[in-house]
Amino acid sequence: MGRSPCCDKVGLKKGPWTPEEDQKLLAYIEEHGHGSWRALPAKAGLQRCGKSCRLRWTNYLRPDIKRGKFSLQEEQTIIQLHALLGNRWSAIATHLPKRTDNEIKNYWNTHLKKRLAKMGIDPVTHKPKNDTLLSSDGQSKNAANLSHMAQWESARLEAEARLVRESKLRSHSFQEQLSPAGYVSGSGSGSVSASASTLAQQQRSVDVLKAWNGGWSKSSEGNIGNGLNTTGIGGDHLESPTSTLTFSENAPPPIMNSSGIGGDNSIPMIELVETSGSSETGIIKGEHDWKTLGNSSHHHHHHMPENSVSFTSSLHHPDMTISMEGPWSPESLRLNSSHIHAGNVVEEGFTNLLLSDSGDRLSDSGKESDNSGGSGSDYYEDNKNYWNSILNLVNSSPTDSPMF
């Protein structure tokens, strides 16, 4: 039964790697590939366990690792993805090519988490810790937005599970595509065969989550304010292996009965309704009721069907009504956020509801809209409007956050 016994673990070295050890490991893998990590140390002449070798390789020696300071774009991406995925460092790392999960994890723990906390945002939930701490200035507006956006939590979890799963699948397929030596580990770096546009769309999807990080942007740096293309990944040669699926290719009809996240035909229906109807100050008053109508209580599905969650969403406001029906998946977010044009009715209305200190920045997002030749169906139109509004919210983030 089972396999042959594991290594005896006697006399194996631990602790920091020496340059000589690095050289041995590097030389061996360059010539033979890593193959079985279990067997590698003996073959390479190393007094280490395979696990230690694998870790050293994936976190340090791998040639496609980018080291050094994280760019602002990378920071944003990490935060966005963390809002989406939680502490799924490996999944996050698939969106940050050349960065290891370990490095991202460290960076989060040592830098980003503290910064969010400093902003009054719970780094775990990405929700404002205490709204009352914030005065009635722009910051409180932002906090209000964050609070509302935080209502996406349940849907987020659905997307999370799917994304993680896809990332894993992609990593597998990657390895098969790579060198015969099976060079790249599952952390997801490496070349990608997917089209650039698809990858860009993938990345943009995450921008929806900028709403969670509304206080981040600083227009004076990098591409901040560039709306749909600020994630560093999209603009930094994203090679995300997360998914090669695209909505247009795989999307079911507008109302798709997902085969049941969790296998129960659940269709989480999210409805956003403004019940107060008051927004004279341009601030959402906190009366949007986000309702999860379907059964979305089973949040952590690690074995989900390919099809994603369906949802219906609508936002009622004196100035507008936003509605959306359709499958909610990373792909759908991608599609919609990449098919956005600035300056439509929804933008106007939603912008008025939300922070609007930088409405002109919205125009930047138009740069990304050149591939918006979607089907033109109502479905896509609705999606477009919906996500446009979300992205507009994102783009309305203060540009002069005192935190940065």
Add this chain to the structure above:
DNA sequence: AATCTTCTCAACCGCCTCAAT
């Protein structure tokens, strides 16, 4: 310059999943 404190991050640990047997 010396000491103390805080920060950083490479590496380890333990658990989980999946595939092999």
Add this chain to the structure above:
DNA sequence: GATTGAGGCGGTTGAGAAGAT
């Protein structure tokens, strides 16, 4: 179906670096 090991992941640690006193 049960058992086992490999690979992978996330949490945590601790040595060294950097900063403060």
